[in-house]
Amino acid sequence: MKTIEKEAIPTTEECAGSLRNILDALYVLNGKWKIALILSLVQSPKRFNEIRKEITKISPKVLAKELKDLELNDFVKRTVYLTTPVTIIYEATDYSLTLKSVIRELSVWGEQHREKVKQSMRK
Amino acid sequence: MKTIEKEAIPTTEECAGSLRNILDALYVLNGKWKIALILSLVQSPKRFNEIRKEITKISPKVLAKELKDLELNDFVKRTVYLTTPVTIIYEATDYSLTLKSVIRELSVWGEQHREKVKQSMRK
DNA sequence: GTAACTGGTTTCCTTTAGGTAAGTACTATA
C-alpha cells in the first residue's frame, strides 16, 4: 500500500483567495491565439509574416493586436532592425517561461479529458 | 549552490502535441463563472438559489446555462428530490477534483503575476 | 513605372457571451 499525500478537498479558506488569482491568470491568457503565439515564440524568435505562415488562420489584424497584448504583459519582446525593408523580430521573454507549470498542467489535464470524452462517446 | 532540475526551454516536439490539449482544457473552463461555480460546489453541494445567494452577480439565465455545461462535462451532478416544492441539489463530482493541479497552478501563477503588475505600476 | 516585399492599419461585418426584465408551472400558506 502506497503512502499517499493527503488529497483533501480544498477548504473554504484555500479557495477563497484563489479565485481572484485564477481569474487574473485566465484574463491574460484569454482569447483564441495567445497560448499558440507564446508556444511558437518560445520555440524561436520570429517575424510577423513568419508567424502568419506558422499560424495560418490568424488574420494580420488579430495577430497585431495579440502581439501588442503579449508585449504589454511582458511575454514578448519586439525589436526593430533598420534594414530595408525593416525587420521586426518578436521573441518570448524569460517571463513567458514562468508559465511553464501552468501550461504543463493544462496540457496534462486537457489530454486526459479528451481521452475521457472519447471513452464516453463509445458507450 | 542548489542543484536544480534542468529547466530547458520546451522542445518543438513537447509543444507540438500540447497546444490542442491546452485549448481543450481552456474550452471547458471558459466563461466568467465556471471556475467560481466549481470552487463553490466543491465546498458543499447547493441548491439553485443558494448558489445565486453566494455568487450574487450571476443571473438565473446564465447560472442555468453554466450548470448545464458543467453537468455535460461531468463536473457537476444534478439530483432532483421530489419534495414539495421540488428540491434540486447540485454537487461537484469526483471528476471535478481532477482539476486540482490545474487550479493550483493557475492560482499560483495568477498571484505572482498580480504582484508583478503591482510592482511595475509603482515605477 | 510598376510590381513586390516589409509590417502592419482600416473598415465593415458576424458571432458569441453575457446582462436585464419579465414570465412560467407548480405548490403551499395566509
Added chain:
DNA sequence: TATAGTACTTACCTAAAGGAAACCAGTTAC
C-alpha cells in the same frame, strides 16, 4: 383569493472578439 417560494425559461439587448478584404507607407528590383 392572493402572495410567496421553487427552479428555472424566454425575449430582447449590448459589447466585445474575431474574421475578410482592402488599403497604406516605405524601399528596392525589374
